[in-house]
Amino acid sequence: MTGIGFRPTTVADESAIRALLQEAHGFAPGHPMFEHRLLYWKYWEPREGWQGSRSYVLTRDDRIVAHVAVVPAICTWGNHRLKVLHVIDWAARAEAPGAGNILMRRLGLLADAIVAYEGSSAALRLMPLLGFAESNSIVTAYARPIRPLLYLTGAEASRWRLAARCVRSSLWALSAPSGARQAQRARQVAAEELAAASIPWPVPRNGTAVLERSSAVMSYWLQCPAVPMELYAVGEGGDAKGYFVLAFAPGQARLADCWLDCDAPAGWEALVHLAVQQASRRTGVAEVVAICSEPLLAAALQRCGFHARGSRPVLVRAASKTRVPAAEIRIQMLDDDAAYLHSGSRLFWA
Numbered sequence: 001m002t003g004i005g006f007r008p009t010t011v012a013d014e015s016a017i018r019a020l021l022q023e024a025h026g027f028a029p030g031h032p033m034f035e036h037r038l039l040y041w042k043y044w045e046p047r048e049g050w051q052g053s054r055s056y057v058l059t060r061d062d063r064i065v066a067h068v069a070v071v072p073a074i075c076t077w078g079n080h081r082l083k084v085l086h087v088i089d090w091a092a093r094a095e096a097p098g099a100g101n102i103l104m105r106r107l108g109l110l111a112d113a114i115v116a117y118e119g120s121s122a123a124l125r126l127m128p129l130l131g132f133a134e135s136n137s138i139v140t141a142y143a144r145p146i147r148p149l150l151y152l153t154g155a156e157a158s159r160w161r162l163a164a165r166c167v168r169s170s171l172w173a174l175s176a177p178s179g180a181r182q183a184q185r186a187r188q189v190a191a192e193e194l195a196a197a198s199i200p201w202p203v204p205r206n207g208t209a210v211l212e213r214s215s216a217v218m219s220y221w222l223q224c225p226a227v228p229m230e231l232y233a234v235g236e237g238g239d240a241k242g243y244f245v246l247a248f249a250p251g252q253a254r255l256a257d258c259w260l261d262c263d264a265p266a267g268w269e270a271l272v273h274l275a276v277q278q279a280s281r282r283t284g285v286a287e288v289v290a291i292c293s294e295p296l297l298a299a300a301l302q303r304c305g306f307h308a309r310g311s312r313p314v315l316v317r318a319a320s321k322t323r324v325p326a327a328e329i330r331i332q333m334l335d336d337d338a339a340y341l342h343s344g345s346r347l348f349w350a
Contacts, residue, residue: 003060003061004058004059004060004065004096004102005058005059005060006056006057006058006059006102006103006106007056007057007059008052008053008055008056009043009044009053009055009056009057009067010044010053011040011044013055013057013064014036014039014040016064017039017043017055017057017064017067017089018034018039020064020066020067020091020093021034021067021089021091022034023091023093024091024092024093025091031343031344032226032342032343032344033226033341033342033343035225035226037225038224038225038226038340041223041224041225042054042055042069042088042089042337043055043069045220045223047216047217047220048214048216048217048220049072049073049074049214049217050072054069054070054071054072055067055068055069055070055089056068056069056070056103056106056107058092058096058099058102058103060095060096065092065093065095065096065099066091066092066093066096066099066100066102066103067089067090067091067092068087068088068089068090068091068103068107069087069088069089069090070085070086070087070088070107070110070111071085071086071088071335071336071337072084072085072111073085073086073211073212073335074211074212075113075209075210075211075212075325075329076203076204076209076210076211076212077204077207077208077209077210077325077327078204080323080325082111082112082113082322082324083111083112083113084111084112084113084114084115084211085107085110085111085113085114085115086114086115086116086335086336087104087107087114087115087116088118088336088337089337090103100126100130101129101130104130104131104317105131108131108317108319109319111319112318112319112322113316113317113318113319113322113324114132114316114317115314115315115316115317115329115335116132116314116315116317117139117312117313117314117315117331117336118312118336118337118338124312124315127315130317131317132315132316132317133315133316133317134313134314134315134316135313135314135315135316135324135325135329136325136326136327136328137293137313137314137328137329137331138293138311138312138313138314139291139292139293139311139312139313139314139331140291140292140293140298140308140309140310140311141289141290141291141308141309141310141311141349142289142290142291142292142298142301142302142306142307142308142309143287143288143289143306143307143309143348143349143350144172144173144176144276144287144288144289144301144304144305144306144307144350145169145170145172145173145176145286145287145350146173146276146279146280146285146286146287146288147173147283147285147286147287148166148169148170148172148173148286149166150251150284150285150286150346151165151166151169151286151348151350152166153346165348165350168350169286169287169350172305172307172350173305175305176304176305177273177303177304177305179270179273179276179277179304184234184235184236184241184267184270184271184274185234185235185236185274186232186233186234186244186274186275186277186278187232187233187235188230188231188232189231189232189233189243190222190231191218191219191222191223191231194215194216194218194219194222194231195215197215197233197240198239198240199215199218199233199240199243200240200241200242200243200259200261201213201214201259202259202330205263206263206296207327207328208294208327208328208329208330209325209327209328209329209330210329210330211329211330211331211332211335213257213259218231218245221245221256221257221334221339224247224339224340226340226341226342227247227248227249227254227339227340227342228247228248229245229246229247229248229256229339229340230245230246230248230278231243231244231245232244232245232246232274232275232278234260234270234271234274241260241261241262241267242258242259242260242261242262242267242271243257243258243259244257244258244259244271244274244275245257245258245334245339246275246278246279247333247339247340248282248285249340249341249342250284250342250344250345250346250347251284251285251286251287251346251347251348252285252286252287252288252289252346252348252349253279253282253285253287253288253289254288254289254290254333254338254339255272255275255279255288255289255290255333256332256333256334256338256339257332257333257334257339258271258272258275258297258332263296265296265299265300265303268296268297268299268300269300269303269304271300272297272300272301272304272306273304275288276288276304276305286346286348286350287348287349287350288306289309289349290306290333291331291332291333291338292331293314293328293329293330293331294328294330295328307350309349309350314329314331
């Protein structure tokens, strides 16, 4: 590829980026993921930990031929802190072979490592060719049905599949524990309350690396225009011992993020039950879903009636001489775009 330029985007590039993503992924005009407010929030809304645009393009003769966006984070474990990027909204025109390699090399200069676990099968097959290697972390998706009859309405599936899904989900829902009365309570925290709220954010523990959170970053997520997001502090009395975030996509409540400042299995189980209880208050929610890459939360999800729905390795492209965590990297939906992606119609996991 000759005459190729690489640059951050501006709001003036929005229509060209939208056209490229629609062409590359076959999305129809009007898809909710291309709404102006969402694109601005993803790419150009100021947020803590990153200066300027989070969207980049390759150009040829001033024409955009490839695009990628990033979700920045700080990965912490032991005494180490790495600047990492999750890649989202990656697309290239057919006339731009090798664009992915150029994009990843350029992005690699902006951080210590690039992390990915989502993407199409074709994109994931390309990852090793772009310098990505499997880490020791596996991300597993989980689902717990709570209103099985809703699987019969509005989902993108054939009638017989809907019926089979409804039967299976009914059995799963009936076998799920109801959750005894908990000593812990969940209290919703609004974005404007975050600065004064005392919430314990994730810290590395038991050899697991975490991606840092802060009140400012959480406030950014609570303003997501694609789906409603709610933050709950968890604790006894006025002391917060942890938190969880629910994101409400069509038919789903997504446990987008959570943390508890203890290693007691019963405490994590109580947190998950509280999240399910809050999600159940919305009548349009058919299922609660989550992703997980750590044993403590995975065990709590399974004890609370969640079923594994598939796993993928976390892929890492590290800069030269960068040391990456040897143990699990704690991955949640808030670490990329999994918390809010949807097509506008119901697409269930169970």
